[in-house]
Amino acid sequence: MIKIQDVCFGYNEGQDVLQGLTLEFDQRTTAIIGQNGAGKTTLVKLLKGLLKPTGGDIWVAGVNSKDVTVAQLAGKIGLVFQNPNDQIFKRTVLEEVMFGPLNMKVETAAAKQQALQALEMVGLADQTDVNPHDLGLSEKKLISIASIVAMNTDIIILDEPTIAQDAAGKRRIAQIIEQLSQEGKLVMTILHDMDFVAAHFERTIVMNRGKVVLDDKTREVFSHQDLLREACLDTPYVTQLGKQWGLPETVLTTEELISAMKRPR
């Protein structure tokens, strides 16, 4: 769905943030992890067309990102920004969520339908007439997710979706990711919450200093503790606990850990 070929990018001349990146994305849910400054956000902005590569090419659903504007690419790839206050400006939740589909020239009735479905998915169907600014940060985040889901793009990128979410909010976001994935969409995220990554993403890409240092199934990635440490990352707590317990395999969830611990040793 996305192909990245030898992509380089730097904000200043001679200082590349990304160096010769080559990646392909399929429909697997994918998490991009790495310490601050590793180049995750830059990569995502390049995918979205907000930045243009200084070298190499990016194809999103067969379209080279250099050949189209961000608005033109919006129908193919959606990006949920970290801070919902950066996008919310309409007077009601419904209008806010309809903003994207209307920009895509979707008929008003169909845009409303798509918006209502998206709000149903994020659990805010009963808040359609509420002013978004009267809601908490957690709900605003869900509105920003809904406003991208309503655009019905095949690719959705979530930037730190679990920020400001309590346990119930995280469960809701996990459900949204699962549902979108079942619909055949590529769901990609930037995350620092390793437990969430371990529990909900099939593929994990580890970035360090503008390069991909690991790219594999999530279980494989979290079994490379040394490489993760070099990238200044921790493994999930449950994985650490499993290792401390002496389990030979890498466990990613509490259920897996309990199951492994119950096994006769």
Add this chain to the structure above:
Amino acid sequence: MKSMSLYVERESTVHHIDPITKLVYIAAAIALPIILPSLHTAWICMLISFVILGMGRVLTRSLPIIGFVGFILLTVVIIQGFFHVGNETVLFRLGSWPFYEEGLLFAMGITFRALNIVGAFLILVLTTKPSDLVESLVRKGLSPRIGYVLSSVFQIIPQMMATVDTITDAQRSRGMETEGKLMTRIKAFLPLIGPVVLSSLIDTKERTLALQVRGFNVKGSKTFLNEEKMYRYGSAMRWSMLAIVIGAVIWRVIA
């Protein structure tokens, strides 16, 4: 983040001079050509300002600004050369239009004075950190609140510009076209202004709270983090400039 300050980091004597002395220089540089309104005073003062800019190794950086002001002043020279009220002596003709000496001299006086003022301000702006300037003024009795307002402008505006960029990206991501025709750009304005204002209000509230919890409103004199920037010969320079201005006033009265 982009910086709003024009300050240029250099190692020079001018950079070491304290901000108050530079402010006194500006006052003197403006006052002298007014007190002694001859063409010679104007160009000498202008030349001194340019020499100081050179000593501060910022003359190259000031050239674009001086050039811009000079370009505007060129129109003054042209208009006065052709149409000044006291024009009598023809210098040359441009077709059938005579260009006069009196108008040229009058315009040159304005040009030199204007460039002198610009040069004097550039000395302050290019060789003084805004934070040093504000701190010096607060030490001299400026209200810390006003000082904070002045210094925060230098931080808030670049921060707002960064916020505008992020918000623009967020709306473009939802298919909002921001490039192209004027109407398209006008339409893009509304989705940007709401989040920008909201972010600014949130930032202001957080800054206020952060100041209050750190005792900004505590009454009484405060101490400062940095040592006061005092140039060794600053006091002598300030008194000298005052003496020159007083001397100029006396000269004007006597002569």
